[in-house]
Amino acid sequence: MKDEYIHQINILQNNFNILVAKKFEDKLDNQLTAKQVLLLELIKQGFTSTKDIADKLNVSTSAVSQILNKLEDRGYIERNFNPQDRREIILNLADKAHQYFRDLAALKLQINKDIYGNLSSKDLKQLKDILEKIITIADESDQSNANN
Known part of the structure; x- marks a missing residue:
């Protein structure tokens, strides 16, 4: 079950990145x-x-x-x-x-x-907390790989 959630998250992240890139591609030197x-x-x-x-x-x-x-x-x-x-x-x-x-x-x-302005404060806090957890896990993983 966890693998399926991770797969869905990866798809959602990619879709979000594509939508943002399409919407704003003319605004920045790409x-x-x-x-x-x-x-x-x-x-x-x-x-x-x-x-x-x-x-x-x-x-x-x-x-x-x-x-x-x-x-x-x-x-x-x-x-x-x-x-x-x-x-x-x-x-x-x-x-x-x-x-x-x-x-x-x-x-x-x-x-x-x-985009983010359309989320509630509660949703923004939850997103922030989850991203902080992901960064902490990634950082710990990076540090453990560096020590091996």
């Missing part, structure tokens, strides 16, 4: 891959070196560099020399990335208003 967005998010959070990003994601610096090259070619990031150590390159978001994040923030507000 030319970015999930990995590119992840790297932009990390740079926005303050990760300014290829090595720091690679360490955070537990991947090779060359894998990160390949994605960063594409982001730089498309005008989303800038690479600058560290004035204190010219051997070090500092990653910064370019204007195009800042615009992407402004557009994303506006999109999130619209989704909150159009």
Whole structure:
């Protein structure tokens, strides 16, 4: 029975994602891959070196560099020399990335208003509590896998 619920949840999540993507696809630059967005998010959070990003994601610096090259070619990031150590390159978001994040923030507000805004406070609290449980379980699973 539990497996059937999980299967139904996966279908519902996919359907929700498809509906949201269809409704809002014209509102955001959808030319970015999930990995590119992840790297932009990390740079926005303050990760300014290829090595720091690679360490955070537990991947090779060359894998990160390949994605960063594409982001730089498309005008989303800038690479600058560290004035204190010219051997070090500092990653910064370019204007195009800042615009992407402004557009994303506006999109999130619209989704909150159009979709989540139609749920009752009780439903929103229940959804929040369940998502927090899922995140805790996923985090514990990730930590246990890292220790093995």
